[in-house]
Amino acid sequence: MRWKHRRKSSYVDDRRGKKIARGGAKLSGGMIIIALIYAVVTGQNPLSLLGNVMNTGGQTSRQEVEIPQQRSPQEREQADFASVILASTEDIWKKIFSESGQQYKIPQMVLFDGQVRSACGVNSEAVGPFYCPADQKVYLSLSFFRQLERMGAPGDFARAYVIGHEVGHHIQNITGTSRQVREQQSKASSQAEANRWSVLQELQADCYAGVWGHYANRDQRMLEPGDVEEGLQAAASIGDDTIQSRAGRRVNVEGFTHGSAQQRVKWLRRGLQTGSYDSCNTYAEGA
Template identity: 45%
Template sequence: MRWEGNRESDNVEDRRGGGGGGGGFGFGGRSIGIGTVILALIGSWVFGVNPLTMLNLLSGGGGPVPQVQQGPAPAPPASDRQAKFVSTVLADTEDVWGKLFSAQNASYERPKLVLFSGSTPTACGTGQSAAGPFYCPGDKKVYIDLSFYRLMQERFKVSGEFAQAYVIAHEVGHHVQHLTGVSDQVENARRRGSEREGNAMSVRLELQADCYAGVWAFHANQARSILEQGDIESALNAATAIGDDTLQRQSQGQVVPDSFTHGTSAQRVRWFKRGVETGDAAQCDTFKTRQL
């Protein structure tokens, strides 16, 4: 991925060394990060319990989350290459979505990206590294512990900077959903429906965020030629590795479609490809299509 020399965002807070979540890579009515899924898989293997039980424990089991006030954190040091990378990717999403919103006579509110290690307070509760990257609508911030990228490579055998950028673009996709009111509509519908219906809505929300990540890639490449050979494949590998069916098959040897909250590997690949091939956010309406 070509990114060096491009603009870096100044909307990055560095809380590393100091002490979650909202829609991340959801479980039931609560969203969690993809790292929590990984931790649940490991726990299920070690303790011999159902990974869905582990997920429920790790995601807090429901209940209200406290609102917190967090002061501004410093920007990351200029010498930190990985922080420079995520700052550049964030800037790229700002440029793309700013133009797309402007084309619809709307104003794009840029989200903050918070770098942390271990845990950090958020408006959605305490964010944990185990939750992986996540978006909190309460404070409109994307949170990431950069050690997650090492976990991607070691656990899922997914490498490449564009695959890492896809993770950030997916979370920014949740921010776009928040700004457009989609997230609130889904959350209200989940409260009224059954767990099965809530899971189905969560799948559509996550697949739309995947599609939005593809839309970003399309426009960023048109404007700045960021893509190199193998980049799209690395992102597709990441989408495949975190499909609900793939994770369930690895952890429990069987697939339970009614418990899906993010979509199958094939669905995640399909919707990311739709975004990256069309560049049209209107093509990402997962809520009006019958066939995901």
């Protein structure tokens, strides 16, 4: 993809290196200053003094502690890539919404590693990228890009498709589609029926990712030969049947929550080919 030297999003919250501390103590600024002054006068290690203060006093809390880390050039490049792709989705969806007389509300993207706290709870990077409708933020651990490669889906557009898919969930949230799906799931007579609604929602997000890709290619000239194939390969690699088979399990269609490889490829391709938001009505058309 031709993504370098393009605008980066100003809606990225980089929380990498921040760890969630449980049962720690909050230190006031005054407590820290007193400990440091005492350390200078006595010659003691200020870190040891602060540790003693945390063990003996202060208010216990659950907080994020930042651990400074050196980022490799590859890690910095991946973060820049995610920011550029988010900026591209901002420009394209703002235009699509404005053409229908609507205003697009830009989501924030949170980059994290390890664990992250959102309005939807505390999640591990093992769950993969996710969108939290309660705070309208996309959460992404860049380690998932390496996971994609291990699943047979390398390449820039494979990574971009993942971001476009999560932004698709944001669109579903701000347009009310997510709420309607939850209502239908609450009325479902079985888990299989509830899963079917989840599949339709995920396939629509795939289609929205394709719509973004259509305009990223047509208007922004971001795509290069082979990029579309990378995206379609990524969609196939994270199909429910592919994942179940890779795990050595029997393929169980009723247990699908995201759609089969064939379905995911179909709807991503639909968005890429049509560039039409209206063409992504999976609920009316079925999987």
